Amino acid sequence: MLEIKNLFCHYGKRCVLENINLSFEEGKFYAVIGKNSSGKSTLINCISGVKGYGGSIVCDGRDLKSISDKERAETISCLYQNATQSSFTVREMCAFGRSAFRDEKAERESRVDRALEKAGISHLAQRRACEVSGGERQLCYFAMNLCQDAHILLLDEPTSNLDAEHEALLLSAAKGMCCEGKTVICVIHNLSRAIKYADNVVVIDGGKCVFSGRKEECLEKNVIEKNFGVKKYAVNDEIFFAV
């Protein structure tokens, strides 16, 4: 269980997140949605520890500010928006996911194989990450996250560089992590995708959390329509949103 209590975050004098209180349960997929500059990525950066904050973020009773680097790697793994170019092979990069741990070589290789397969990039294993497309590189970093096998997976707009097929692949794989008891917190702009994959929805607006609850509740209360000015429609039992 991840709990955020009275979270405040500033960039200079500007308050970006204000009094955020949220809790994230194990085995659930949380879609964090909101307009541009609403504070979604800052929330992810606070949880991952790259941005300083006021208040507390507690995971299984332990404040994230007080845990060691290795414990943090065991607890939280994060996929950021812009995947840095690298000359390492996709396989080598994936293996970096286990760099904080002392695995046996065979176990590590097995984890790498599984992660590459889940991310759908086994065929790219020996290619250099700087020689694959931007979307494939994003999947390479995602494979690294899968290989890291942390309790909480943070995804900051992970599908921004991906085509529809790979977007579905990544989100399905992330959803699959929930079945293994992991918590997935995903910042996502595509509202239809968010509703399709999420168990719970968090809506951030102007640095404040305006809704947090089950997907069904979000749909019943027309939260998305009210906050984003979109209309909801259904095709073959799948819900879509459009302006």
Added chain:
Amino acid sequence: MAKNRTKNIISLLSGGIVLFVLCLLSLRFGSAHLSTREFFFALTDVKRETVGGVIIYNVRLARLLSALVAGAGLGMSGAILQIVTGNRMASPNLVGVNSGAGFAVILAIWLFPSLFAFVPLFAFCGAFLTTAFITALSRKVGVSKSNVILIGLAVSAILSAGISLISLIDTDVLVSYNAFSVGSLSGVKFEQLMIPAITVGFVLVLSCVFSQRLDILSLGDNTAHSLGLCVPRVRIFAMLLASASASSAVSFAGLLGFAGLMSPHIARRFVPENAKILIPASALIGSILVVLSDFLGRIMAAPSEIPAGILMALSGSPFFLFLLLSKGGRKDA
């Protein structure tokens, strides 16, 4: 995987062979002529009983070793800095090694002319303290890649202005300072090499031990943090390693900074980005560049000589441009 490893070993071995041949040439040729027979006879004359033995062991070997150590130190330093700053333009100059060493040397020559013999010590202290100062300032504002680079540039600019100011106040110091600033290996003694060689060797071992952390740092600060790395600590540690290595080199060789920029770029043509391979390969290429520049500088203008620093910048820059512009170049990360 095995294929890549074999390729890396072949690349390093090839570099080693080239360096070995250059070392032999460097010992064989110089302002004093030695026939091939005299040369091989002198090589066996470890007790230095012949003129050839004295030339080889007292003069050329010390010079060769100084070129090897200086090149390795600067090449390694450049590779580490390029990894930790994520900037292919990074070199020891960027973290104040040249400006710090230069300022300390010209200040010492100006204020304490009688202590000229201690120039290597001043150079080392100036270079290392400047980097430590830049690192400390970066730490205060957050040790990000861009902060390190910007603070390095600002501090270097201040120190360069200090060098210009002192040289304007007392033009006499320029003669002594120029001898240091052009980067020459002339007159280097064995005794001067002991500590720098140990330092460079120590940095090489440590950088290989911590190579995986450097590799992870190259993926970006946020990703490295997510993978469990303490980014500021690793970056500061790596910068101090790079500084110690480059400061050791400039302490006796003068301002040969260009080797620090070129070596990692050339090394990347033959070996992968992996720090465990790239850092030793950059050290090897750095040694090749400095030994070659020193060798050519001695034979091209014999019995006089062109300092290695000048020749390296003159010949190295076009070669460097050629490498960057060549179509067969590996796609840069």
